[in-house]
Amino acid sequence: MNxxxxxxxxASDQGATLACAESCTGGLVAAALTDIAGSSAAFDRGFVTYSNAAKTTHLGVPEAMIAAHGAVSEEVARAMAEGARRAAGATLAVSTTGIAGPGGSEHKPEGRVCFGLATxxxxxxxxxxxxxxxxxEVRAAARDHALRLLLGALSQP
Known part of the structure; x- marks a missing residue:
């Protein structure tokens, strides 16, 4: 099983609902979940908030937070996950924000991805x-890591 x-x-067995907020993965997490037949029993919605404005408008990420920490930060990942969970009324929400490349900088290198998991x-x-x-490859690895975060949370007693 993948x-x-x-x-x-x-999630279905537990009656849990899922949401995701994605930036660098561009919907890959939602796509992986909705590729599964019967996923509607657990998956509620996904947000692809690629721009900073979308993060603010759709997830409630404060503009000041993005200005202070940058979109690729744990602070923004936290706010994205919490915003998705709140908007969906979901049991769990995962978020991804990062630099898939090419590019990056000394302070935020290519391949850095920040994740949030709101429960x-x-x-x-x-x-x-x-x-x-x-x-x-960065996007696929981030997708898989986000799925593992959800799996880990659902596997907790």
């Missing part, structure tokens, strides 16, 4: 440095 199928199966118990964030492995 990651997305495991996430949907566990009823709170929100956690983390940053993963995938490295300059190529745009498609």
């Amino acid at each position: 990651l997305a199928a495991e996430v949907i199966a566990l 009823a118990g709170g929100t956690r964030t983390e940053t993963v440095e995938f490295g300059a492995i190529g745009r498609s």
